[in-house]
Amino acid sequence: xxxxxxxxxxxxxxxxxxxxxxxxxxxxxxxxxxxxxxxxxxxxxxxxxxxxxxxxxxxxxxxxxxxxxxxxxxxxxxxxxxxxxxxxxxxxxxxxxxxxxxxxxxxxxxxxxxxxxxxxxxxxxxxxxxxxxxxxxxxxxxxxxxxxxxxxxxxxxxxxxxxxxxxxxxxxxxxxxxxxxxxxxxxxxxxxxxxxxxxxxxxxxxxxxxxxxxxxxxxxxxxxxxxxxxxxxxxxxxxxxxxxxxxxxxxxxxxxxxxxxxxxxxxxxxxxxxxxxxxxxxxxxxxxxxxxxxxxxxx
Amino acid sequence: xxxxxxxxxxxxxxxxxxxxxxxxxxxxxxxxxxxxxxxxxxxxxxxxxxxxxxxxxxxxxxxxxxxxxxxxxxxxxxxxxxxxxxxxxxxxxxxxxxxxxxxxxxxxxxxxxxxxxxxxxxxxxxxxxxxxxxxxxxxxxxxxxxxxxxxxxxxxxxxxxxxxxxxxxxxxxxxxxxxxxxxxxxxxxxxxxxxxxxxxxxxxxxxxxxxxxxxxxxxxxxxxxxxxxxxxxxxxxxxxxxxxxxxxxxxxxxxxxxxxxxx
Numbered sequence: 001x002x003x004x005x006x007x008x009x010x011x012x013x014x015x016x017x018x019x020x021x022x023x024x025x026x027x028x029x030x031x032x033x034x035x036x037x038x039x040x041x042x043x044x045x046x047x048x049x050x051x052x053x054x055x056x057x058x059x060x061x062x063x064x065x066x067x068x069x070x071x072x073x074x075x076x077x078x079x080x081x082x083x084x085x086x087x088x089x090x091x092x093x094x095x096x097x098x099x100x101x102x103x104x105x106x107x108x109x110x111x112x113x114x115x116x117x118x119x120x121x122x123x124x125x126x127x128x129x130x131x132x133x134x135x136x137x138x139x140x141x142x143x144x145x146x147x148x149x150x151x152x153x154x155x156x157x158x159x160x161x162x163x164x165x166x167x168x169x170x171x172x173x174x175x176x177x178x179x180x181x182x183x184x185x186x187x188x189x190x191x192x193x194x195x196x197x198x199x200x201x202x203x204x205x206x207x208x209x210x211x212x213x214x215x216x217x218x219x220x221x222x223x224x225x226x227x228x229x230x231x232x233x234x235x236x237x238x239x240x241x242x243x244x245x246x247x248x249x250x251x252x253x254x255x256x257x258x259x260x261x262x263x264x265x266x267x268x269x270x271x272x273x274x275x276x277x278x279x280x281x282x283x284x285x286x287x288x289x290x291x292x293x294x295x296x297x298x299x
Numbered sequence: 300x301x302x303x304x305x306x307x308x309x310x311x312x313x314x315x316x317x318x319x320x321x322x323x324x325x326x327x328x329x330x331x332x333x334x335x336x337x338x339x340x341x342x343x344x345x346x347x348x349x350x351x352x353x354x355x356x357x358x359x360x361x362x363x364x365x366x367x368x369x370x371x372x373x374x375x376x377x378x379x380x381x382x383x384x385x386x387x388x389x390x391x392x393x394x395x396x397x398x399x400x401x402x403x404x405x406x407x408x409x410x411x412x413x414x415x416x417x418x419x420x421x422x423x424x425x426x427x428x429x430x431x432x433x434x435x436x437x438x439x440x441x442x443x444x445x446x447x448x449x450x451x452x453x454x455x456x457x458x459x460x461x462x463x464x465x466x467x468x469x470x471x472x473x474x475x476x477x478x479x480x481x482x483x484x485x486x487x488x489x490x491x492x493x494x495x496x497x498x499x500x501x502x503x504x505x506x507x508x509x510x511x512x513x514x515x516x517x518x519x520x521x522x523x524x525x526x527x528x529x530x531x532x533x534x535x536x537x538x539x540x541x542x543x544x545x546x547x548x549x550x551x552x553x554x555x556x557x558x559x560x561x562x
Contacts, residue, residue, distance in 0.1 A: 148529035
């Protein structure tokens with residue numbers, strides 16, 4: 001229960017941050033939107049529209065209650081409600097991220113399974129630690145560059161009805177997460193293999209399948225899950241850039257557009273919704289850890 | 300000073316001098332002159348990396364942009380280390396009391412939320428500017444080093460000589476001041492490993508449009524135009540991204556050489 005309140009406090013902090021950023025700056029937000037050469041009465045009109053002429057605490061409370069009603073205001077460019085637009089884009093982005101990280105889980109699990117049954121392949125797995133050197137942003141655009149150089153005719157357009165066009169971006173993005181997950185799983189499984197309980201289970205004659213899945217994997221699961229949740233946040237950054245390159249209608253192009261056009265309500269909604277989503281995922285993971293490893297329970 | 304600490308100081312000196320060197324070299328080779336007749340030239344003797352859409356020499360632009368990215372990242376790193384040293388020591392020195400609770404709460408926010416959102420939101424209210432960029436990046440990336448500093452301070456705090464100082468009657472702030480030189484070197488070496496992330500953060504920001512503006516070359520913009528035009532000019536894409544990868548690998552090797560290997 002305390003964890004939930006803590007997470008709620010984090011979300012409220014982010015909300016306050018966006019409010020301070022976009023409403024309380026010394027410069028006039030309406031003036032920033034319209035540029036330095038706009039006439040005075042246009043600035044005043046925009047101020048009234050955005051509700052900036054009321055006192056600051058009234059603005060804060062208004063925004064907070066609007067938030068509880070899930071009303072994020074209207075975009076200054078298209079005058080349409082912001083919430084729906086951002087949520088649609090978020091759906092696309094998270095489709096890509098979860099696809100990427102599922103590929104990473106599948107590949108790291110398979111590689112470690114093979115390495116467990118055929119121990120001669122262990123040095124190959126050790127090579128994955130070289131995939132971890134370059135940050136995820138660099139490796140994803142490096143591979144994307146190589147592909148656009150070597151295959152200039154590949155169609156990079158994303159069609160929503162054709163899920164196969166997401167495979168290439170997801171594969172590109174999954175390079176770094178796969179390397180990290182394989183490396184972590186490999187280390188933890190080796191730790192488990194060298195422990196006493198594993199050696200005695202081996203001696204007792206359990207089949208190799210049972211040894212791998214029920215004993216070695218279970219010890220590795222907590223670190224694996226925590227690395228996976230971290231990678232979700234890390235991969236978000238490179239997902240934004242890949243979306244810009246491959247013109248996938250996700251958060252990336254929306255972020256760039258709203259920055260160049262100074263669309264503050266959209267920016268507020270993007271920051272708030274994304275941060276909320278990541279905080280929720282972290283909280284859920286925090287609840288799952290004690291269930292997997294009872295040593296982590298503390299009252 | 301031990302050999303280890305000397306090596307770390309030399310490495311930090313290199314990290315500050317190298318960007319200036321690169322920018323000087325890039326400037327000497329003239330990254331700004333436009334020559335429409337030489338658009339999209341493939342690599343040759345005269346233009347070792349080829350030219351871009353305005354006929355500018357890509358070699359000088361890549362060198363200049365690499366130096367600029369490194370300069371921005373090292374400046375952001377200094378700000379981030381300073382903040383994390385102060386806040387981490389405070390949090391470690393008063394564990395579970397008010398300063399620690401506030402600092403841990405703040406660092407939780409900064410670790411769970413993707414930093415690119417907070418940084419780009421903050422940079423959107425200002426005009427694109429190099430100084431604002433590295434100050435903002437430094438202001439948001441202190442969270443992970445601060446955790447390391449706090450762990451280090453907690454460890455040192457329980458050692459006997461600190462207890463002895465307390466018993467002798469030194470006040471808290473005097474002990475704190477004495478502790479900072481002890482904890483600074485581990486924090487510096489571990490933050491050297493976060494430099495690649497800062498570099499990729501800076502390149503990503505200029506990808507999105509922040510940081511240095513045209514005609515000043517920046518790695519992010521070079522890579523973006525390179526990928527978009529890769530079907531007509533493969534050299535525009537290959538050289539910037541190789542420069543970036545090379546830079547990060549070199550920094551990683553530097554950081555590995557400095558890490559203390561037990562036994």
